[in-house]
Amino acid sequence: MHTIRLIYTSDAREDLRYRDFITIMDTAAETNRERAITGILCYGGGQFLQALEGERLAVNALYHHIATDPRHSNCQVLSVEEISTRDFAEWSMKIVDWNDAVTAARQTVLLKHSGSRHFDPANMSGQQASAFLREVAAMERLLTD
Amino acid sequence: MHTIRLIYTSDAREDLRYRDFITIMDTAAETNRERAITGILCYGGGQFLQALEGERLAVNALYHHIATDPRHSNCQVLSVEEISTRDFAEWSMKIVDWNDAVTAARQTVLLKHSGSRHFDPANMSGQQASAFLREVAAMERLLTD
Amino acid sequence: MHTIRLIYTSDAREDLRYRDFITIMDTAAETNRERAITGILCYGGGQFLQALEGERLAVNALYHHIATDPRHSNCQVLSVEEISTRDFAEWSMKIVDWNDAVTAARQTVLLKHSGSRHFDPANMSGQQASAFLREVAAMERLLTD
Amino acid sequence: MHTIRLIYTSDAREDLRYRDFITIMDTAAETNRERAITGILCYGGGQFLQALEGERLAVNALYHHIATDPRHSNCQVLSVEEISTRDFAEWSMKIVDWNDAVTAARQTVLLKHSGSRHFDPANMSGQQASAFLREVAAMERLLTD
Amino acid sequence: MHTIRLIYTSDAREDLRYRDFITIMDTAAETNRERAITGILCYGGGQFLQALEGERLAVNALYHHIATDPRHSNCQVLSVEEISTRDFAEWSMKIVDWNDAVTAARQTVLLKHSGSRHFDPANMSGQQASAFLREVAAMERLLTD
Amino acid sequence: MHTIRLIYTSDAREDLRYRDFITIMDTAAETNRERAITGILCYGGGQFLQALEGERLAVNALYHHIATDPRHSNCQVLSVEEISTRDFAEWSMKIVDWNDAVTAARQTVLLKHSGSRHFDPANMSGQQASAFLREVAAMERLLTD
Amino acid sequence: MHTIRLIYTSDAREDLRYRDFITIMDTAAETNRERAITGILCYGGGQFLQALEGERLAVNALYHHIATDPRHSNCQVLSVEEISTRDFAEWSMKIVDWNDAVTAARQTVLLKHSGSRHFDPANMSGQQASAFLREVAAMERLLTD
Amino acid sequence: MHTIRLIYTSDAREDLRYRDFITIMDTAAETNRERAITGILCYGGGQFLQALEGERLAVNALYHHIATDPRHSNCQVLSVEEISTRDFAEWSMKIVDWNDAVTAARQTVLLKHSGSRHFDPANMSGQQASAFLREVAAMERLLTD
Amino acid sequence: MHTIRLIYTSDAREDLRYRDFITIMDTAAETNRERAITGILCYGGGQFLQALEGERLAVNALYHHIATDPRHSNCQVLSVEEISTRDFAEWSMKIVDWNDAVTAARQTVLLKHSGSRHFDPANMSGQQASAFLREVAAMERLLTD
Amino acid sequence: MHTIRLIYTSDAREDLRYRDFITIMDTAAETNRERAITGILCYGGGQFLQALEGERLAVNALYHHIATDPRHSNCQVLSVEEISTRDFAEWSMKIVDWNDAVTAARQTVLLKHSGSRHFDPANMSGQQASAFLREVAAMERLLTD
Numbered sequence A, B, C, D, E, F, G, H, I, J: 001m002h003t004i005r006l007i008y009t010s011d012a013r014e015d016l017r018y019r020d021f022i023t024i025m026d027t028a029a030e031t032n033r034e035r036a037i038t039g040i041l042c043y044g045g046g047q048f049l050q051a052l053e054g055e056r057l058a059v060n061a062l063y064h065h066i067a068t069d070p071r072h073s074n075c076q077v078l079s080v081e082e083i084s085t086r087d088f089a090e091w092s093m094k095i096v097d098w099n100d101a102v103t104a105a106r107q108t109v110l111l112k113h114s115g116s117r118h119f120d121p122a123n124m125s126g127q128q129a130s131a132f133l134r135e136v137a138a139m140e141r142l143l144t145d
Ligand SMILES: Cc1cc2nc3c(=O)[nH]c(=O)nc-3n(C[C@H](O)[C@H](O)[C@H](O)COP(=O)(O)O)c2cc1C
Pocket: A024, A027, A028, A029, A031, A032, A041, A048, A050, A062, A065, A066, A067, A069, A071, A072, A093
């Protein structure tokens, strides 16, 4: 059995509304728990950036399923690597809305790991995306402590 | 622009015939050349193992297109990594039929990089698959020299 | 003289009861102390995961003896390595029942080091098992401090 | 799936004769081929030293089966490690009789990797045994080229 | 997209006055923010030392534009490297006037990273300039905390 | 004194003719020799890719002079690093016309170090450009041996 | 001049009494101070384990002198290495009686660095002995702080 | 420009008195400040050990000047290395009289980095001298904090 | 069991004659073979330099026995290290008389690994002695090939 | 005893003639042999670059003696490092006249390790000078083979 982390980005459907977002969150939390998948999903500026961690077959099945979801398009895998420890083990799926509360701290985190002050994961390298998500997770952990 | 190498495996459709195989080869050779995609595709025991190298957007677009091809199913990405040099730069797509001529040398290469003497990429780690494909490429280069 | 750490997993006999478990604990604590063997044993979901540290001959003798114990079957060695420092030096055998108190913290530790939220060591790599046991030991040390 | 290499040593039954040896060889060659197990087995001075490479479940099953074989006793595992490439991929089981032809070259190989000029694997470290077997394999490859 | 950090030094126009300095600061703060460029600019002893971080095209365009600014001359690039994390992400452009308040602490920082106690970046290596700017930034962060 | 290597790319003026190219070559060969600058210049598909090695002041002076040459535009520095050994020490300026003789070998070299089969240095990373120029130089050395 | 650390073990004469022990201590403290030798000496279960640090000639002279002392026998050097910093610089000779107060903490330290819960340095590797003595020294420093 | 650190030792003139010492200190403090030279000078047991950091030309000029000073002889350079950060940036010349206050702590520092309890730099390796001076500097910083 | 390599130097008795030398050689060759000890012994300018490889107990017993041999004095151990491969496995004891045939090649080897053109092992570091003996062995292997 | 390599550069006296050069060579060859000093001396464009290898006291004594030789001035040490193997062991002093036969190959070697096509060691870093001298030595070895 191989444990992997897959990171991808995609374009959200333009008319996506808050309600859709809640639905995704609810589904993800439930089905991922069953499949022992953990991860984080950032949404902002019409793009998604998601990390999926878990057993290789399960992560691939989920990813190929998500990729056909009409609520987004242009899925682009940024990195897939075998891991022996997960980065987001405590969350079935941590969802971070990057649209609201675009504080200075958040802008700095974005700039630190990309070429832009806007959330634009399609222009991040796999390494940047991975470091960015780890730092976002660290911020979220601070908030909930 | 990011150059990546994506390696995946899949199950070939059971009734796939030699003619279909030729068709895939012809298409791949032509369209990959246009998109500056290079790689290698092994076929054997009802499974495919393919490496796609090129610009990240192009590789992702091609992969998601291939993944819906009815001639195979259960696509499973084994690794995606950013590279600065390609391993298969001289081939638009090198196709290696692992069914015929299963020589002792070929069996040894398989055993060397996996847990099985049969071509069974779904049970290889990303690292094993990558080393296996590099060694297969080296053998092919010797044959054509 | 060679000091080694051997990690194995096995399937507990289905009708194993709490009483048997206590018996194992008592025997292990006593005989290991005499043989200068230290380690940790996790039990959960019908599987065992045990690390045995000590002199190579003693560890092998004990392991081959345990392997024939009818209270479990399908012993599978995950790793054997020569060490110069032990990880579990303070315990003749630390026994951790992974069935009770499956707290969120414990689930996170499992997910962090495996592909599953259930205790399923037969699907861990040797590296995952070793890191998992070290983290379990760290948690136990916190509890008893 | 995990590919491992397990190295163990044991004491041969005193009355073991050449005929028994041939029988072991025949069985090993055949059953290992089916289970995709590869390796090398040295016999000398009343001791065995064997490396078994393959899928973790298969190697463990075979090892525990061999360990109960009355033709030897005191099996002692020297090392178990996960590998991505095998060292003995071309042999289902290469058998090397260390009793005959104890040439100077062979004695030097023994001394180079152990504390003794006699074949005495029970006193080798796991690292010594592994380097010794690799060098023995290299010598055998030269002979058959 | 490539994120780079470019460090250069130049000679300030001799009659440069405080007013000019303020103008540069105002322009830089505004236009850099739009272009997602971050960095730090030290001024002292008639020389500038500036680090520009951001997307490669944007940084180059800005640098070539700055290089023709009549308020300085003899621009000399000390280093250009691709980065995945920025050092000065929180500042569109941090401006540090090295003329006033040349405290002992500041002199020590200069000596630590150069051959001189005067601010003389044209004689720093790229590595020295980069370490110097990181230490200056750390001091500024302390002041504003 | 600091020895550096600066690599940049630019867009050739559209109406550039063979004659202009010869003129550049003649100037470069002569003035670089005087300034102890060495390097390589590739031309293809309307773009230049040039490496300049030498004393930091001299390389910067030359680069800023070249950058204003009307025969090209959009100069973009890809990397600047301090070196203790030069890669192109035997050439004042080696000029390689990538337009003619676009052999298969040359295409393979391009693909190997970039995302494209066309000479498109503006989309190479600094690391890719540097490895590409070293491999081009190696090919040229073979031709002239 | 070469600074070395020599670690050896030996068997104490059976009838050694506390008085002899005190005599050794007194001599060592005085003569080592004169020769700038530092170190630590553990005594337990009829064995000695001693580290001697200092100038190579002085350490060798002392060691060969000690080795003929009738109060112990079977001196066995475990390691000799050139060092640039000493581990026991603050003690002319720190003497630790491992017989009394064999606390649980002490047993754990022994187990951590050897195959046995008894003080049995003849079965430690050089690396284990060296790590063990450093940890013993750390414990002693805590006691005297 | 190259920044270096040069460490040398020498024999003080036998009749050197405290007054001479003060004179050296005064000169050093003043002229080093002008030349941007920093460092540390230990005096003890009739020997000097000095580290000089700064621009290569300046350090060499000063060293060759000092070497002819009749107040010492037998100058012996222990190491010269190019550095990008200085170790003693805050001191034009820190002078440490190793004769007075030869506390236990000081003796331990000496033993830790040399073969002797006396200040005898002529028998230190370059690496020992450099580590010794850094530890002396750390002690001095503690005293003046 | 621990395999070690011990390197020591000593002063030969002044009146040592060729006959004594032959006697040592004969004894060493025979007794070392029995004890599985291998090594090399250089003699020159009144000094010995010897490497002894083998099981730790055996090497120590032999060394302490040799150290009391009246044919030399002032034995000084230069290094003792645990090894997993021997450097001199093919020789029970290779004896090299450094007095005769002091060719230019031999002098160069001496200079390369020491501060002197004369054979003066008492002034070699452990690292120098070890590299010197390896190079001497390589020269001897060439002679006998 | 410490073996070091000291590299320095200096300005030759303007009226130095070939005869003086021969005299230096003769002296160096003889006295260095006695002191077990080895090295290489390049002369060109009015500058010297010399490496001196040997015992630390001897090298320092010689260097300080050479530094006062009126046939050159402005001695500047570029590096001093402790070594365990010498680079120029076969030459008491190899003298290379960089003035005559300034072949293209020689110019390339200079450019490769410095910022200039002229022999100008005062502008080399210690690392460049050391690599340059090693490459010069390699060329000389080829010539005399
Ligand atoms: C950006 C995005 C991320 C998603 N992440 C997950 C996820 O982590 N887990 C999940 O089960 N579904 C996720 N979904 C929803 C799936 O695409 C799908 O709707 C869901 O699995 C239910 O599938 P079903 O309707 O076929 O049962 C995501 C959808 C989007 C658009």
